[in-house]
Amino acid sequence: MEKIDRKEAIKRAAALMGGVVFAPSILGVLKGCTASPGPWQPELFSSRQAAFTTAMANTILPGAAEQGVPAFIESMVKDIYTEEQREMYIDAMDTLIEKCVVETGSDFAELDEQAQFDFATIENTNAVEAGYAEGPQFFLILKELTMVGFFTSEYGATQVLRYQEIPGVYQGCIPFEDVGKTWATS
Amino acid sequence: MNLNLKARQNNTYDAIVVGTGISGGWAAKELTENGLNTLVLERGRNVRHVEDYPTMLMKPWEIPYNNQVPPEEAKHYQKQMRTGYTIRQTTKHWWVRDTDQPYEEVKRFDWIRGYHVGGRSIMWGRQSYRLAPMDFEANAKDGIGVDWPIRYDDLAPWYTHVEKFAGISGEALGLPQLPDSDFLPPWELNCLEEVLKETMAERFNRVLTIGRTANMTQPHNGRGKCMSRNLCSRGCPYGGYFSSNASTLPAAAATGNMTLRPHSIVDSVIYDEELGKATGVRVIDAETLETTEYYANVIFLNASCMNTTLIMMNSISDRFPNGLGNDSGELGHNVMDHHFRVGANGEYDGFEDRYYWGRRPTGFYIPRYRNLERNDRPYLRGFGYQGGASREGWQRGVRELAIGEPLKEFVQAPGRWTMGMTAFGEMLPDHSNRVYLDRDKTDKWGQPTLVFDVEFKENEYKMREDMKNDAAEMLEAAGMKNVRTFDDPGGPGLGIHEMGTARMGRDPKTSVLNGWNQVHACKNVYVTDGACMTSAACQNPSLTYMAFAARAANHAAEELKKGNL
Ligand SMILES: Cc1cc2nc3c(=O)[nH]c(=O)nc-3n(C[C@H](O)[C@H](O)[C@H](O)COP(=O)(O)OP(=O)(O)OC[C@H]3O[C@@H](n4cnc5c(N)ncnc54)[C@H](O)[C@@H]3O)c2cc1C
Ligand code: SF4
DSSP: OSSOOOHHHHHHHHHHHHHOOOOOOOSSSSOOOOOOOOOOSSSSSOHHHHHHHHHHHHHHSTTTTTTTTTHHHHHHHHHIOOOOHHHHHHHHHHHHHHHHHHSSSSSSGHHHHHHHHHHHHHHHHHHHTTTGOOOOHHHHHHHHHHHHHHHHHHHIIIISOOOOOOOSSOEEEGGGGOOOOOOOOO | OOOHHHHHHHTEEEEEOOSSSSHHHHHHHHHHHHHHOOEEESBBBBBOOOOOOOOTTTOGGGGGGGGGGHHHHHGTTTTGGGSSSSOTTTTTTGOOTTTSSSSSSSSSOOOOOOOBBTTTTTTOOOOOOOEEEEEHHHHHHHHHHHOOOOOOHHHHHHHHHHHHHHEOOOOOOTTTOOOOEEOOOOOOOHHHHHHHHHHHIIOOEEEEEEOOOOOSSSOOTTTOOOOOOEEEEEEEETBBOOOOIIIIIHHHTTTTOOOEEEEEEEEEEEETTTEEEEEEEEEHHHHHHHEEEEEEEEEOOOOOOHHHHHHHHHHHOOOOOOSTTTSSOOTTTTEEEEOOOOEEEEEEEOOEEEEESSSSOOEEEOOOOOSSSOOOOSEEEEEEEEEEEEEEOGGGGGGSOSSSHHHHHHSSHHHHHEEEEEEEEEEOOTSEEEEEEEEEEEEESSSSEEEOOEEEEEHHHHHHHHHHHHHHHHHTTTTTTEEEEEEOSTTTTTTTTTTTOOOOOOOTTOOOTTTSSTTTTTEEEEEOOOGGOOOOOOOOOOOHHHHHHHHHHHHHHHHHHHTOO
């Protein structure tokens, strides 16, 4: 990632980020991965990368691994990213894995929960504060993938947020308590 | 009996309709209800209402890849994807593959299409507005293009006719520039939209109303009401919005007079030099490539603006060496769309304790207010806005400091209210904006392909200044913070309101169709899709195509009875 110039980096970050979350709202069964509970046999990630992804997803959103979010993340990187985006992602992931070893003396996946939370918190703060101007922030890409996987999973949408499959009517201005939580879909 | 004659009889109908989209569905319904034995030809596959909407009930956790499409698949849809929203896991089966359906661009043109029974009536945005008396008078008044051969009063009863059947929800306002439809009850505005509405009335003497949409707020004509899911482009299990599949085609089928033939690509209209009229159409079977001729006394071309134009250009005879009905040389010229993607958005502090229930399948609408009584702006004509307000969702958590349990808590409360709007502006007809055939470059069915040479011109660019600045001014006046403007026209075509290539007019020397949508010099061919439009106005056009199709079909039925066709 260091090799590309800043303008290009911002462009690519926008491409990576923009595509994933801010999506507005063949035939027969659609094939491909959704976040759903079940075992995960990584196909693209090494076991070290998979362990990192699992631990980090669970740190960003506790319970994410149980909902199949790590497998979802891998499928997005493997099947939806372009080759270039995929390489960038893997490089940046390896860089962060190494950075954690340098700073803490241990693989992220091996740290205890508190140390994981502390490391991830610093990474998140740095990435948020760097903002768009500093180019692609790998941590935010990973965070976004984790959030997308989690909040579109059945558990995340229905238990953490509010999901109503068939609302029946539209009411434009009601007390927030009547809904209680953020809508999972818009 | 001679075998050829028998084959000819088997392939003979009273009427032929080409295309099953919004306009073709209406032609089919009205012709069959008038007792005409009608062949309806559609180039794409069949799509049965409900049964063939494979994704209509999918929940978020059943949709792979967060609804995104892998790059190997996306490469087939590079032009369709220019909208930014068309090619999704849940909707990709409704769009043409650009690799199968190529076209060329002298200048960028975004031709967004779906080829299957129902056409784009399945995926359309459902915004439905009448044109106004002033719109039919505008060309004559400004000396632009040619005069419409009809006036609003000619079409008004037919607007009512189609609205009663289709089911259009909205609020009656009595505005001269935006006549009311025959409405079902309106959808609600939300808290913040009400604020903008009040501000506009008080500060600007302008109107904001709920979007008029073909989503039904109550059961109507045997179809269920919309359940506020906002998943229309996947197809509706309740028939809650107007599509050919849910509405007009079942009505046509119920008469027993319709023969629907999918996989039938109409190549050209057959013109009989001796009879001086059209006798049928040549059809390529999309699966076998076999060519068959079908015959009828009257032919309706409803293949959508550009495809109808293609068929006409491809219908060459001694009488019409430059394409059917093209004595004027205007066929393929005067391409119009609406120009949009210019406006503003902003954030609002307040209403933290208010929210909404359900997913409304429409937004708000701001009817045109510029250049109404007087032309006092540096451009002709005007624009309307479409927009909406909502609260930020869980996505806003990505750029927040929280992670872990605090992140979950953070996103469980909705974020700030935000509001945005984009203007839709009128595009003037201009002879130099045109589409033509490339006969050397054919598609896999051997059909010539289209070349687009269209651009927005000075009037559109001048109008965009108001479209942008007015939006920001109104949002700021309503107390919005961080108001930002945007202006990115994209290519013409992106409005998906392409029209004008076989315009109606009074004079056969300067127009292709007469006041009944008949080809001037070949009266048993009617064109009632976007190709017929003489000017664009700034309203979404499909309701007008419905009204034209119904009016013309009833005219054709009468003329047939009188022996005039
Ligand atoms: C995403 C989207 C949003 C839209 N939103 C709105 C909106 O809010 N309001 C509005 O008014 N309009 C809207 N539109 C535009 C609207 O969909 C069109 O104006 C309308 O569908 C045009 O109707 P039509 O019958 O001319 O063509 P279509 O609906 O496109 O149907 C044409 C049919 O003809 C068939 N065909 C083509 N060529 C041939 C041939 N050679 N032989 C046989 N059959 C052929 C096609 O396969 C197709 O089924 C929107 C469109 C899209 C895509
Ligand atoms: S939003 Fe309404 S009309 Fe659209 S698909 Fe859902 S229920 Fe049907």
